[in-house]
Amino acid sequence: MSEKLNPHALDCAQDPAERFEVMHPPPSSFDPYRDRATSTNTYATRAHVHKNGLWHCSVHIWLIDSTSSSILLQKRSMTKDTFPGRWDISSAGHVEAGKSLVETARTELAEELGIEVDASELNLSFVIPAEQSPMGGCNAFEHVYFMKWEGDTTQFSLGAAEVSEVSWTPADEVLNALRANDETYAPRSKAYVDAMEKRVDSLSV
Numbered sequence: 027m028s029e030k031l032n033p034h035a036l037d038c039a040q041d042p043a044e045r046f047e048v049m050h051p052p053p054s055s056f057d058p059y060r061d062r063a064t065s066t067n068t069y070a071t072r073a074h075v076h077k078n079g080l081w082h083c084s085v086h087i088w089l090i091d092s093t094s095s096s097i098l099l100q101k102r103s104m105t106k107d108t109f110p111g112r113w114d115i116s117s118a119g120h121v122e123a124g125k126s127l128v129e130t131a132r133t134e135l136a137e138e139l140g141i142e143v144d145a146s147e148l149n150l151s152f153v154i155p156a157e158q159s160p161m162g163g164c165n166a167f168e169h170v171y172f173m174k175w176e177g178d179t180t181q182f183s184l185g186a187a188e189v190s191e192v193s194w195t196p197a198d199e200v201l202n203a204l205r206a207n208d209e210t211y212a213p214r215s216k217a218y219v220d221a222m223e224k225r226v227d228s229l230s231v
Contacts, residue, residue, distance in 0.1 A: 034136035035185030039105040042073035045123040046082040049167060052155035058221055059152055063167040069123050076107065079159035083121040084166040085131045087148070088222070089175040090229045096194040097226070098175065100138065102212065103190045108163045111190075113203075114212040120166070127169050139192070140183025147173055151225050154218045161213060168218065172225050197226050 048070055049063040063083055075082050089098040098116040102109055119134035121127060128145050135141050154168045179192050203211050204219045214222070 032137075032140035032183035032185055034133075034140065035183075036137055036187050039103055039187050040072065040107055042071060042107075044072045044120070045069050046072060046075050046080075046120055047123050048075065049081040049083065051081050051165075052167070056155055058154055058217060062153060063155075072120065076159070076164050079165050081155070081165045081167065083127070084118060084168050085121060085127055085134060086115045086118045086168050086170045087131050087135060088170070088172045088226075089116040090172055090197070090226060091176050091194060092174055092230050093176060094194070095197045095226075095230050097197050097200045098179075099193050099195050099200065100184075100189045101191045101193075103186070103188050105187065108158075109212040112212045113193075113195075113210055116192075121169075131171055138185045138189050140185070141181070143173070152221045154215060154221070156215060156218070158213065163213070170218075170222070170225075172229060174229060197230070201226070 046069065048066045048068045050066055063081070070080060074080070099113045100116060102112055102114050104110045117134045117138045119130060121130045127150065128148050131148050132143060132145065135143055148171050151170050151172055154170065156163070156168050157165050159165050179194065182192055184192065201219060201223050204214045207213060
């Protein structure tokens, strides 16, 4: 792994005082391709939102190497407040109040992996409402993006407060682990993995 300095990296894994827009809980009929989160027009701190299981928004960005059918995984640092030490999305984060989804995605990629991408490279694939407070996570509308990315891990400059390491892993291995609820991975719902598999397959053609 390269020891390049990441000028965008955070000094700590998370800020309990950062503020999120609180969303209404999703209806049971929520469609990942059509429906979107709806705001309550109220705001609360990260600490309050997580403690009370309030719904908010996050972004997930998966980097896909289509030539090797691999997915970049990050291992969450041990100081993360949800699922520390587990393999997870290439890059992800909560949407702070007043920030857009794409702005947040670009920020997370820079902070966690040290890469800068143009907004035009980020196209929303689907949205999954994930109720994970009971399992040590949080309740978030997960806005999921996929990007083609070729190369090895030396091109990344990790934000060590949030990410301990990264690994290119065969897509089938990742999908199988998520379906099996492998406890070394941060959990994802069946709806999430089904939609993810379709998108990964389309990028690997």
